[in-house]
Amino acid sequence: ASLVVLISGSGSNLQSIIDATQNGILKGKAVVSHVLSNRKNAYGLERASKAGIPTSVHPLLPYKKEYGNEIGRNKYDTDLAERIIALKPSLVVCAGWMHILSPEVLGPLEKQKIGIINLHPALPGAFNGIHAIERAFEAAREGKITKTGAMVHWVITEVDGGKPILIQEVPIESSDTVETLEDKIHGVEHKILVEAIHNIVSATSDS
């Protein structure tokens, strides 16, 4: 299976996928065929280059400058869909991709039967959107919750609202700080993202 991975930042989750395709559970089952970022200074691009994986950058700003906010974003999304489809992926993986995927992106991918999954550092429906770890930490401090977690889910237009594929809970200890909680959640993310990809590509190759 060929994976196109979408990133925006450091790429530690991308690295866990790359490592798994080279010497882990994805070896012989999947390759990262391309890494696309919406930010040119994303460190994940360097991780990809070091692994000999082709990369590209699709920044939003030039579109906003040329076409204005609304039309710019719309054109950005339709071009993004075209770029992804042209890469002929078996699966698209959002690993720290921080741009909401609109129907202008998801519609054309669905037409091509290209599945797209995302990683989110919280449990389903708990803290959708940004700063999910900090918000969970605050809720625990207020005694509202005792655990959070991470999930891999299919992408739909509702942000972080798609059908979960893999979920893992993470207890929030009274001794935790935001940093120790982040470390625990990132550790879980690196594991469940690779497992989810393994389950999907194995199911596809068996069918």
Ligand SMILES: N[C@@H]1O[C@H](COP(=O)(O)O)[C@@H](O)[C@H]1O
């Ligand atoms: N959306 C969130 O952004 C972070 C990306 O981390 P990295 O893979 O760039 O290190 C991950 O925690 C992911 O859930």
